[in-house]
Amino acid sequence: MDHSQHRPEPIPTGLRGRCPRCGEGHLFKGFLTLRPSCEACGLDYANFDSADGPAFFVMSIVGLVVVGLALWMEITYEPPIWVHALVAGSLSIGLSLLLVRPLKGMLVALQYANKAEQGRFEP
C-alpha cells in the first residue's frame, strides 16, 4: 500500500484519535493507552511518546478558562466562596478529562507528521 499519496491532516486525525498514517485505524485501546500498532495499516505506535505534553496543554488551557471564568463571576455576581469552589472544581476536572485524549491524539499525530523522535548520538 502506498501511503505517500494520501496523508491525512494530522490535527483533525489526531483529535479524533485515529492513526496518523492512514486516518482509519484507532490510536487508543483504553482511555489514554496507545495500541501497539494500527489495525488498518500496521503502523507501529511503539515509538510514539507524547510524555507529559498533553498534560501541559490541558493545564494551560483549563487554567486559563477556569481562572478567567472565576474572575468574571466575581466581578459580575460576587458569589459566595463555595460557588467558586464548586464551579472551578467541577470545571477543572470535567474539562481536563474532556481535553486530554484528543490532545494526546493530536500530539502523537503531529509527532508522526513531523517525524519527531528522541534525540540520539550518531555512531
Ligand SMILES: [Zn+2]
Ligand atoms: Zn493506520
